[in-house]
Amino acid sequence: MEHLIAIFIGLLYACGVYLVLRRSIVKVILGIFLLSNATNLIIFMAGGIKRGGVAIIEEGAEVADPSLISDPLPQALILTAIVISLGMSAYILALKYRYFDVTGTHDLDQLKNTDQR
Amino acid sequence: MGNILTILVALIFVAAIFTPFLYGVWRQKTGLYLSFIPLLIFICLLVEALHLAPHEGFILDTPIVFLPGMNLAFRIDGLTLIFGLLISGIGFLILLYSAKYMAKYERQGHFYTYLMFFMGSMIGMVFSDNLIIMFMFWEITSVASFFLIGFDHHREKSRQAALQALLITGFGGLSLLFAVILIGNICGSYNVSDLLRQHIHVGNHPHYYLILTLIILAAITKSAQFPFHFWLPGAMEAPTPVSAYLHSATMVNAGVFLLMRLYPVMGGTVFWKYSLMITGCITMFLGAFFALGQRDLKRILAFTTISALGTMVLLVGIDTTDSLKAALVFFIVHGLYKGGLFMVAGIVEKTTGTRDIYALHGLFRSLPITAIVTLLALVSMAGLPPMLGFIGKELIYEAKMQLPDVSWLILPLSVGANIMLVAVAINIYYQLFTKKKDREDIVLHYKEREIPFTMLLGPVVLAISGVLLGLYPQMLNALVSNALYFMGNIVYDTKLSLWHGYNDVLRVSIFTVLSGILIFILRKPVTKLIVKMIVWFDIYHLPTLFTNSINNYLKGAARSTNRIQHGYHRYYLLTFFLVVMALVALQLFRMKNMEITDTAPGPVKLHVLMLLIVSSLAVVYTVFTKSRLAAIIALGVSGYGIAMLYLYYGAVDLAITQFLAETVLMVIFVLVIYYLPEFAILSNKKTRLRDGIISLGIGVFVTLVVLEARFLQLNEPISGFFAENAYTMAHGGNIVNVILVDFRALDTMGEIAVLTLAATGVYSLFRFQIKTIKKLKRRGSQELTEPDSNN
Amino acid sequence: MNNVILEKTTRLFLKVMAIISLYLLFRGHNSPGGGFIGGIVLATGFIFYGIVFGSNEIKKIIRFNSRTWMGIGLSLVILAAVIPLFFGEEPLTGIWYEGLWPLLGTVHLGTPLIFDTGIYVGVAGLILSVIITIMEVLEWNT
Structure with a gap:
């Protein structure tokens, strides 16, 4: 099962990288979304995944058995990452919209010089 | 006393920082008021010098901490006092002088800031006990001199000269840092006093030659020795007070000071001797030789300075007690007469408007005081009695004669150099002050009476002290003995006197003077010859060579930068991805025993498989669809798929967040989407194929890395801590949330x-x-x- | 958009979402939920509302500027970070109050709750701010 997920991550990365290498800026943005999702999955996988085992301590119990629950630390990290990437994506979209508004082009190759209008 | 000295040195820097504001208040009097600080320092040092016991040096500790464990501590002994007295004394005179000289310049506030910074760091460099701190001050002098030399920054030449000086001395500074760190490592201490007390000598250390090369590099760049001498004549672009200060007794002597200071630690070996002697000899001779062919008074003085510096380096290299003594005395001599002569050059320039000595004549009548002072300074330069210069030169000859194995080479060269210096001295006086009958009188911008006394004070005081020290040289005995004690660890009773008796040294001196006069008489053919040779040398014109090499270097840098920083976003990414891929491939190759096959893959659940397939299809569709909306929806599908995957593996919070975030993102995207351009295929087929192959490769490598990372066994996962303490310590059952809001x-x-x-x-x-x-x-x-x- | 059913549903949806988000926020410490999730749920309700009625209506409901709400959230977070200092603890340490209240039974209250509320307000404010800004630019106001 894990091997399949690893291959899935690889696919996500391949598609993300391909999109990021495009000249059209909309595709680059899509690529960034894909890459951030894929990276979250990598972190999740690196924690060592287990079937079941929600990371919640039962009512009345004091401690949870670490061997039964899935690792909570990467989950917390990814949760943060998801929300951050949400904020960042919103910003990129806004930036893109504004960029297109001002320059009238969506070709990144037109954006070679920094002082360009 | 010591505390006052510390406060005064600190005061210089404080004054330097506030000078632009002070200038707003004091205007033309700024230089006058500021000059009190170096004057007080000079008095302080004089008192210290008078109280100094013959074989005693001491440390003034200050609470100023530059680096951890490195206090700014002042070391007071004969050597530092000799340098410090000249630096502060001439500094005082220069500040007085520039108050008037700079009156018509713009940005005077800045000028005084740079000058004060320079003065303070020069004094700091000489007195600091710690080698690292000494290096710091050394660098500040380089930077300050850059600003001073390039003070007329609207002139191209001036900027170029400043840059040249900075690059060369900065290069020397770097090698000094390297050397200082090596010395500190070997000896275990960066403090000069520790090094002297423990009589450490690094001569037997395997790194000795490296350190010595670095130190010599630092010294010869700073002290303008061949082949780095060319920055000094270039630096004559600076305002005259700067030349008078930097290039008489301070900046250029820093290298000589460094050699003297480190002599007990490094000196005395064969390599030390010969490298310094050869450099010094060449510099001494070339400097004097070129000085004869110049017309510009300041340039003449610059070349004679180079010659004098060469002499000092040579003397340090000869490495006998007598030669060290001669070097010290000659340093004083040179500081006194060269400072005065530069100031005279400034006065002549101000009053006549030119510095070309062949364009001037007969100034004696209009500038009598200046003429007399110049005469005294020139006599000192030529090494004639009764000036201190005579004693200096006698000592030098004596030192050189003591070395039978090399004196056959050194002696003729130095006698030759001295002959030329005598000729130069006579020539300067003759051209400037004697009246030529066939030429018209020079019209002065000012009369001498109108020259303010603060400008004349400098050369007059320096000339008079030259005469006084020449007549009563025993005043220097104690200081020189003390300095020698700390340099060579020799108990030596210095006895300086004007009259040595009629011996070989005096005979050589007389010969020198007579030949000098002879050359002066034959000056026309000689100068013609020298000018011809200078033109011939100009094929290998060092400053141009230097500038060209710097320019070419910059051009090369610009070219390579343009190639690397091309501005194409995707090629940056491509480079990045390819490099990462290569690194990952290398690492995977090194971890040959990958254990993927060892662990049995978990059971493949059909519904998860379906999930993955649907998500994968959605992702691929995102890449290839031409509709913007479809791409976004497909992206959302893949995001939901990932959320389901989180859910499947028991990360409930994560799944919810992913669902919601994906939804919000899609909403935002859909809102904007119709205001965005349609997808267009901008790249050609070849590029797309290439990118496809690269991205597939990256996908494969990422898969391998994930498989590898999954089996990473950290020794003790930290997650156990959270599982055990989430409820007991943070009163929360949802461990993920507890981590987020508490841990x-x-x-x-x-x-x-x-x-x-x-x-x-x-x-x-x-x-x-x-x-x-x-x-x-x-x-x-x-x-x-x-x-x-x-x- | 003069669809009565849609409008009624939207108003109801917003209220339900708001209640759900609060529920998720408060139970977040012991069960799935929490500030992030609650905040996004609340924002989703508002987004739907905004799409139907326009961004000006959202503005009317939230009263303050959405960026002010972000500021409030951030201040709450900082408040939760500072409070422990007054108890002589390191900043961000959880300070807990445990007591027996009439009607409610045993009550656990602590600074992490303030912290989580801050995140809730902050995240909701963030998404609202972005959405409102974009809607205004696209003139999706009415």
Whole structure:
């Protein structure tokens, strides 16, 4: 099962990288979304995944058995990452919209010089 | 006493910082008032010098800490006192002098700032006990001199000269740092006093030659020795007070000081001897030789300075007690006469408007005081009695004669150099002050009476002290003995006197003077010859060579930068991805025993498989679809698929967040999408194929890395701690949430701040647009409502 | 958009979402939920509302500027970070109050709750701010 997920991550990365290498800026943005999702999955996988085992301590119990629950630390990290990437994506979209508004082009190759209008 | 000295040195830097403001208050009097600081320092040092016991040096500790464990401590002994006295004394005179000289310049406040910084760091460099701190001051002098030399920064030549000086001395500074660190490592201490007390000598250390090369590099770049001498004549572009200060007794002597200071630690070996002697000899001879062919008074003086510096380096290299003594005395001699001569050059330039000695004549009548002072200084330079210069030169000859194995080479060269210096001295005086009958009188801009006394004071004081020290040289005995004690660890009773008796040395001296006069008489053919040779040398014109090499270097750098920083976004990424891929491949190759096959793959659940397949299809569709909306929806599908995957593996919070975030993102995207351009295929087929292959490769490598990382067994996962303590310590059952709000709350706080920034960013991107929309709307609604009201 | 059913549903949806988000926020410490999730749920309700009624209506409901809400959230977070200092603890340490209240039974209250509320307000404010800004630019106001 894990091997399949690893291959899935690889696919996500391949598609993300391909999109990021495009000249059209909309595709680059899509690529960034894909890459951030894929990276979250990598972190999740690196924690060592287990079937079941929600990371919640039962009512009345004091401690949870670490061997039964899935690792909570990467989950917390990814949760943060998801929300951050949400904020960042919103910003990129806004930036893109504004960029297109001002320059009238969506070709990144037109954006070679920094002082360009 | 010591405390006062410390405070005064600190005061220099404080004054330097506040000078631009002080200038606003004091205007033309700034130099005058500032000069009190070096004067007080000079007095302090004089008192110290008079009280100094013959074989005693001491440390003034200060509470100023530059680096951990490195206090700024002042070391007071004969050597530092000799340098310090000259630096502060001439500094005082220069400040007085520049108060008038600089009167018509712009940005005088800056000028005094640089000058004070230079003065302070020079004094700091000489007195600091710690080698690292000494290096720091050394660098400050380089930077300050850059600003001083390039003070007329609107002139191209001036800027170039300043840059040249900075590059060369900066290069020397770097090698000094390297050497100092090596010395500190070997000896275990950076403090000069420790090194001297323990009598450490690094001569037997395997790194000795490296250190010595670095030290010599530092010294010869700073002290303008061949082949780095050319920055000094270039630096004559500076205002005259700067030349008078930097290039007589201070900056250029720093290298000589360094050699003297480190002599007990490094000196005395064969390599030390010969490298310094050879450099010194060449510099001494070339300097004097070139000086004969110059017309510009300041350039003449610059070349004689080079010659004098060469002499000092040579003397340090000869490495006998007598030669060290000669070097010290000659340093004083040179500081006194060269400072005075530079100031005279400034006066001549101010009054006549030119520095070309062949364009001037007969100034004696109009500038009598200047003429007499110049005469005294020139006599000292030529090494004639009764000036201190005579004693210096006698000592030098004596030192050189003591070395039978090399004196056959050194002696003729130095006698030759001295002959030329005598000729130069006579020539300067003759051209400037004697009247030529066939030429018209020079019209002066000012009369001498109009020259303010502060400008004349400098050369007069320096000339008089030259005479006084020449007549009563025993005043220097104690200081020189003390300095020698700390340099060579020799108990030596210095006895300086004007009259040595009729011996070989005196005979050589007389020969020198007579030949000098002979050359002066034959000056026309000789100068013609020298000018011809200078032209011939100009093929290998070092300054141009240097500038060209710097320019070519910059051009090369610009070219390579343009190639690397091409501005194509995707090629940057491509480079990045390819490099990462190569690194990963290398690492995977090195971990040959990959254990993927060892662990049995978990059971493949059919519904998860379906999930993965659907998500994969969605992702691939995102890449290849031509519809923007379809791409976004497909992206959302893959995101939901990932959320399901989280759910399947028991990360409930994560799954919810992923679902919601994906939804919000899609909504935002869909809102914007129809205002974005349609997808267009901008790259050609070849590029797309290449990118496809690269991205597939990266996908494969990422898969391998994930498989590898999954089996990473950390010794003790930290997650156990959270599982055990979430409820007992943080009173929460949802471990993920507890980590977010309690254990790792700082991260979350930072995240919220980042999100706030992102939202603010979005708002500020659109702020103007929203405002204009609102304005338009208001106008539009007014137009709409107005007809209504009319009705 | 003069669809009565849609409008009624939207208003109801917003209220339900708001209640759900609060529920998720408060139970977040012991069960799935929490500030992030609650905040996004609340924002989703508002987004739907905004799409139907326009961004000006959202503005009317939230009263303050959405960026002010972000500021409030951030201040709450900082408040939760500072409070422990008054108890002589390191910043961000959880300070807990445990007591027996009439009607409610045993009550656990602590600074992490303030912290989580801050995140809730902050995240909701963030998404609202972005959405409102974009809607205003696209003139999706009415």
